[in-house]
């Protein structure tokens with residue numbers, strides 16, 4: 001599996017252009033010897049951007065995970081294996097996703113701390129993001145408490161840190177959240193990326209995040225929908 005270079009980049013905002021060589025072309029996907037693109041995963045959409053080959057500029061659609069990160073383009077006809085390209089990740093799109101995703105960490109942490117809710121799914125979007133929450137008692141949920149707690153937290157200027165920790169350190173940490181999925185990650189992967197929003201959240205995560213929560217926008221919940229017994233889907 002190709003090393004995911006975006007994991008080594010924190011903060012995950014304002015990604016730099018990078019050079020790479022095309023190592024494979026399959027269907028309408030270009031694969032490079034290295035890529036700093038975030039491939040779709042964990043509820044976060046993949047990067048979009050532009051691939052430049054000489055005079056040729058082609059937009060690529062949402063990058064997808066695989067043995068090699070897949071960069072989909074409308075037509076691969078003008079590309080061949082061995083070409084040296086330059087890849088420009090759409091910064092505005094990445095920055096929106098990083099902000100929305102970091103916001104999701106805080107909302108999930110607050111929903112847990114305030115209402116005892118577990119996050120069971122999420123879909124990040126540049127305009128709206130939704131989080132599925134599971135409650136013991138969903139009557140405890142209160143939009144105003146969630147929004148005001150979130151907006152209060154932004155003023156703490158909490159930094160966002162990233163660590164590479166082994167499984168034992170992660171599983172034995174008493175503040176660690178969301179470790180249920182660790183058994184789905186192959187045991188050959190010894191170190192995992194852990195994201196900390198200081199004093200707010202700590203969990204394994206491979207997404208892209210901001211450097212400090214003070215650049216996040218205030219939380220405005222625009223929709224709450226019942227998803228069956230004990231479950232709510234909230235959107236912001």
Ligand SMILES: [Zn+2]
Nearest residue numbers: 195205206207
């Ligand atoms: Zn994350």
